[in-house]
Amino acid sequence: MSRNIENDTDEASDTVASSGATVTDSLSTPTMSDSNSESKRSGTSLSRRDLLKIGGMAATAGAVPAAGMLLAKSSDAAPAKTPGLVGPSAVPVTLLINGKKETLSLEPRVTLLDALRNRLDLTGAKKVCDRGQCGACTVNVNGKNVMSCMTLAINVQNVPIQTIEGLAQGDHLHPVQEAFIAHDALMCGFCTPGFIMSLKALLDKNTHPTLDDVKEACQGNICRCGTYPRVFEAALAAAQEMRNQPAKKA
Amino acid sequence: MKNFEYASARDTRQAVSFLGTDWNAARIMGGGTDLLDEMKERLVEPDRIVHLPMAALDYIKSTPRAIVIGATTTIATLETHPVIKQHLPGLAQAATSLATPQIRNMGTIGGNLCQRPRCWYYRNAEYPCLKKGGSTCYAKDGANKYNAILGGGPSYIVHPSDIAPMALALNASVRIAGPKGERLVPLDSFFTLPNKNITRENILEPNEIVTEIIVPTLPVGSRSVYLKVKERDTQDFALASAGVAVTLKNGVVQVARIALGGVAPIPWRAPEAEAIIKGHKLTPQLAQTAAEAALKNAKPLNDNAYKVPLAITTLRRALLAAMA
Structure with missing residues (x-):
């Protein structure tokens, strides 16, 4: 690709x-x-x-x-010609x-x-x-x-x-979001929502991720600014935070 | 991308009824990760998309004679499914080796087998290459670092699938649904070289759908391994890969099937290598000899001679990993 x-x-x-x-x-x-x-x-x-x-x-x-x-x-929207067939109009x-x-x-x-x-x-x-x-x-x-x-x-x-x-519950950000702010894990910020979604998915199924687990979870996210070390740091910190306060897990 | 009519099919029979005999008239869509890419690049502009929902053929059945995988089973499911991990570890390895977590959640095993080439001339609408019905293979004398070293001509694409070489090594077949009913085709005769069919990579007709992948149960003492070398650690296609399925008895190879990826326009069986290891205990030296035999007919282009030693080493390591 x-x-x-x-x-x-x-x-x-x-x-x-x-x-x-x-x-x-x-x-x-x-x-x-x-x-x-x-x-x-x-x-x-x-x-x-x-x-x-x-x-x-x-x-x-x-x-x-x-x-x-x-x-x-x-x-x-045009009426369907054949049952089950729709479009190309809206x-x-x-x-x-x-x-x-x-x-x-x-x-x-x-x-x-x-x-x-x-x-x-x-x-x-x-x-x-x-x-x-x-x-x-x-x-x-x-x-x-x-x-x-x-x-x-x-x-x-x-x-x-x-x-x-x-992800946020009312005014309370998800622990991964909080950790990104605390660890300054973004520069231009364009990739950030994608990284956070990938890391949330990881932490939902793995409460004790290793650095390698974190890297693997981010395989599909590219950061043009190269903020990967901070992203990984934030992810591990978020995992720690979620273990400390399981109630915060969204 | 061009707009299109859309149908969400209840089942494969209905999906087939929505398809036609012209590739540009209607296309089947599973996960859509490859087809949408082609449509956005305007390489294909179908008038109609027939969507086969993921739930339609999302199953893995274990029977005494075979493991049967529904065609819309996602790559992510193959990675993690206990039956696949236990009985077909090579297939789980192939699944893990490809794309990204998001794409593996979307892409299906059927779509993976039927995906189109990644040659950059094919993927660029500006190049009317042979695969698009043009008269030139721009890779032949162009930038061909990633192109074929075996089975090339007149087109030099490589088949991009990781599932295909492993499934071929596992002697899998595909069940195909079409307007006249079903047919069962071994992967050995599913994929087609460019000298047989220049614009497609397999025998599918425009109104046919792969519905199942059937992997025969391996005898006791069998192992499967998939090893892939890529330029990037993640999200990349194979420079070279090897799928190996062997059955051992007291350390001696009884049955061996080997297929290479990333080196030819189709997943490439290596019968020379299979013959060399059959009946023997596999030593590092024999693995090297077998791997060299698999590549002995390689004809590199200007920029891809590196693939020959790379494929030899990949296969040698895969063979030794299967014995470990």
């Missing part, structure tokens, strides 16, 4: 809706608390992300009709995200990652390689971590999906 370095061939129809959001991400500080508080913000004031989104939309105005197509309402898709039922109108080609980021404003999972190689889009589907960029949203209906936004 590491050999296939030529990608980024995304065409406008796929990425137009996300292009504004991607700009937003690279300018904002994607800390864990940030993504949580943002999702709670109401319409009373514009967040920095909202403001940048408006700017992003204006900058890509020429491509907006395509975005409109992607965001089509469910009433636009169809209702029901996702169970962080305990909440969400029904969206999506074309069959929309990935889970694009649905989360562009439709549900859950921008914790990041779109980096978009080819299942970097792990920044890692989410948990039905108890198993997957690359949401290589998962069609329509394929994962009505099964529990947990994203990084679903």
Whole structure:
């Protein structure tokens, strides 16, 4: 996989809706608390992300009709020709995200990652390689971590999906999140949500991980900044913390 | 990627009914980790995707005569399933050796056997290579560090699967469902060389689906080993790999099946090596002789002569690991 370095061939129809959001991400500080508080913000004031989104939309105005197509309402869905066959226009898709039922109108080609980021404003999972190689889009589907960029949203209906936004309990961050802050385990932060999802999955099944276990759990996550030593340190500290206070285990 | 019609099939019969006779018309999707990649790169642009849900064929059955693995069983399940770990350790090793935890949670054994080549010319839409119906194999005289040293021509891809060489060494067969019913095909005749079929790597028709992998029960005293050498420690395909299944009696090799990965357009059986070790106790010297015999017909390209000694060493070590 590491050999296939030529990608980024995304065409406008796929990425137009996300292009504004991607700009937003690279300018904002994607800390864990940030993504949580943002999702709670109401319409009373514009967040920095909202403001940048408006700017992003204006900058890509020429491509907006395509975005409109992607965001089509469910009433636009064409009637199925053969029983069991749907699309290519948008169809209702029901996702169970962080305990909440969400029904969206999506074309069959929309990935889970694009649905989360562009439709549900859950921008914790990041779109980096978009080819299942970097792990920044890692989410948990039905108890198993997957690359949401290589998962069609329509394929994962009505099964529990947990994203990084679903880890904290109220204002209490997950011990892995706390440990990342305490151990300064991030630089640019783009890979962080993916690493945290991978490490949470490890600690859920292994309360006494070794350094090798931690490294193995992170096989599918790439950190461009090279903060691996801090990530490993944070993981081992989180394991210790979870052993000390098992009640905190989410 | 291009938009498509979508069907989620209840079972394989319904899935087959949604497929057609044109590869571009409809494609079957399991975990989707390979197909979506090809679709995003616009290497394939099917009008219809037929999804076979993971639950459809997610089982491992142990019978007196065989271990039967449903095609949508994930690679992660193969890694950890007690039946596989106990009876087919080589297959569990092959599963662990590939991709990443997330991809192993998604990818299926059926999809792994049927995945498309990773040659960078094939994966780049800008190159109309032989595998895509073009007239040139750009790897032949191009950057061919990762390409074939055995069985190449006119295309020089290597088969990317790790499950395939191990399953071939284990003498596995696949059950294939199609419009006319089912057929059972030994892996020995499932994969096809480019000189037989340039645009595909196996005998599957566009409206056929691999539904089961059947591994015959090995006699008492059997062992299986999969050894893989890759450039990165994780998330990489094999530069060279070896799947070995042997049956021993008092330390003497009774039956041996050997297949190499990462060196040929198909998982590559090594009958020369099998013949050399059969009837003998395996010493380091005999393992070396057998491994050299397996590679004696190798024809390296400009950048991949290193694969010959690498594959020899990989096979020698795999053989000795099987005896240990």
